Amino acid sequence: MTPDLPKYKTSDEVDFVIVGSGAAGGIMAKELSTNGFRVVVLEQGPYLTESDFVHDETKIIGEDLLTNKPKLQPTSFRKTPSEKAKPQRAVVYGRCVGGTSVHFTANFWRFHEIDFIERSKVGAVPGADLRDWPITYADLEPYYTKVEWEIGVSGLAGASPFDPPRSKPYPMPPLPVKSSGVIFERAARKLGWHPFPAPMAILSQPRAGRSACTNCGFCLAFGCEVGAKSSSLATAIRVAEKTGRCEIRPNSYVHRIEMDSNGRVSGAVYFDDKRNTHLQKAKAVVVCANGAETPRLLLLSANKQFPNGLANSSGIVGKYLMLNSGGVTNAVFEQPLNDYKGFAVSRLIHDFYELDHEKVGFYGGGGIDARFDFTPIGFAMGGLPPGTPAWGKVFKNTLANNFNRTMELFCHGTSLAVETNSFSLDPDLKDAWGLPALCLTYRDHPDDLKLWAWQFLSSSIQATSDR
Amino acid sequence: MVNDLSRRSFLTRAGGAVSAVWLSAHWPAIVAAAEHAHQAAKSSAPGKFQFFTPEEAAEIDAITARIIPTDQTPGAREAGVVYFIDRALTTFAVGDQKTYRDGLPSLQARVREVLPNVDKFSSATSEQQDQVLHTFGDEVGPGARNVRRRGGGSFFATLRVHTITGFLIDPDSGGNRGGVGWKVIGREPEHMFQPPFGYYDKDYAGWQPNPPDAEKSKA
Secondary structure (H helix, E strand, O other): OOOOOOOOOOOEEEEEEEEOOOOHHHHHHHHHOOOOOHHOOOOOOOOOOHHHHHOOOHHHHHHOOOOOOOOOOOOOEEEOOOOOOOOOOOOOOOOOOOHHHOOOOOOOOOOOOHHHOHHHHHHHOOOOOOOOOOOOOOHHHHHHHHHHHHHHHHHHOOOOOOOOOOOOOOOEEEOOOHHHHHHHHHHHHOOOOOOOOOOOOOOOOEEOOEEEOOOOOOOOOOOOOOOOOOOOOOHHHHHHHHHOOOOEEEEOOOEEEEEOOOOOOOEEEOOOOOOEEEEEEEEEEEEEOHHHHHHHHHOOOOOOEEEEOOOOOOOOOOOOOOOOEEEEEEEOOOOOOOOOOOOOOOOOOOOOOOOOOHHOOOOOOOEEEEEEOOOOOHHHHOOOOOOOOOOOOHHHHHHHHOOOOEEEEEEEEEOOOOOOOOOEEEEEEOOOOOEEEEEEEEEOHHHHHHHHHHHHHHHHHOOOOOO | OOOHHOOOEEEEEEEEOOOHHHHHHOHHOOOOOOOOOOOOOOOOOOOOOOOHHHHHHHHHHHHHHHHHOOOOOOOOOOOOOOHHHHHHHHHHOOOHHHHHHHHHHHHHHHHHHHOOOEEEHHHOOOHHHHHHHOHHHHHHHOOOOOOOOOOOOOOHHHHHHHHHHHHHHHHHHOOOOOHHHHHHHOOOOOOOOOOOOOOHHHHHHOOOOOOOOOOOOOO
């Protein structure tokens, strides 16, 4: 499956080193290599492919086959900077070629126009630091379209009255509706809301040698064994490799960006799988190591000239972390939904994407989707109603009744920008390579919690609307 | 169809995931059983144990049969969970060996304390067995997502996770013998499905657009 790869030597000064091969790194690799540049992608995780994507929950989830490894890469957590952070799993991300795009839900919404101009439209929000983006939705629109067509996104243009303008429809029709979607759609319409088929980065039709979704039911958290999920692995990485100019180098843990005496980047320093250190020389380094490891790498790369880390003249590297708030409401129905079949989400609403903050008394908004994202063991551990016994006859009977009769309403909401919410280097905790571990500092803005409560109420009303 | 919906039974979980931090750790904390690849964990002939002695296996088997009991439908015993756990402890869950080594004698001590006239767990009645297991009550929590930390979990909490795992794992992965666990929960054995999937989508009339003049009314 891997074509003739250029095996660049570490001493070859390539045009670009890209750190990370996920949603950002994969696209960068494709764009740069198809435009003639020589590229090395350094990915800390292994190079897995479709045949590795089994449905074994202990392997994929229990052993973190696709994700960062808590034992090798411990993290710490605290709510505020005044606290001492305690070791705790604080972040989950894809650690394999393709990154988090390999295992993600594949929800593929565009941002709306408001997201780019919140500050000028809404004004200041106490306790938060809203800013406008330097670009607008209109600037980005052509690229949204390009991505949707290049990787393959299923959806129905114009189905949501809240959708921002688009220059082209989706390249393929929506995925089939699930029982959760039908129930959701009916309840939402009854309440005067505007449900629509979920845009998903999963193929509803065969495309570019890839299979359409087979509805296997092991989607969120799992890699797709037929390549229907439009991950960077299944799309951009393969295009990049076909150019013959891009080398994907797995098991390569970049921990420092090297700089010459002129203050120019000269390459990336990484550990290979035997923990030997290498320097891959490059004219430029593109850091695409996700929202957690990107700031960590910039901070780890501090040197005499840049004692606060690279790209950090502002002092805000790692700060203003916005995670996305969320909450889940489950409902159990009399007849089987069999929602374990297929991908997670088939319907959602954006009626509350842009709430009138003066009316509701807080700032924020988001979407609510209808889903079922559990696999069998996960459901037994975390999908049963509160108060269900943890073992015994009632546990078993509840499990037996609820597994194929449950759906979830997932509320996605704003996380306001707060300076102290951040990733930083833990002063004490080290990873298995002896490097400072990631420390997450996070406390929800009060408005985020109000939004959560409000969405929860709305989703509960929706779940009971046909009573 | 609206009437079908009106028979919706009840609203259950009120999202525990308040915090964004919790959300980011939503799914991965659920199965903590494994450390290494474990294709070795394929079914072996019943009766042969690699980790447990036959006596220990009888005790473990009896506990798994109270965690997921056999009634009108198969339970942990029919799914061969004790064999799954035995293999797990010599393959991908070797890190949990000590938990079992220490846990079995402590179970024995509990049995003697709670049931002075019974010599071992497996020879007690079901009611008596439950009585013993209820003394572990606070160790498994309310059945929530945070089951236990990796490694070093308590004996009963670990055994509970292993039992559920051995009962519900993909049968191709070395547990859930005969797929009985999936049968019990109504999960069809295939790994490829076509719509309609369930009761509520089988008569779906097809997508109808939202009213074109839908007012983008804010809440």
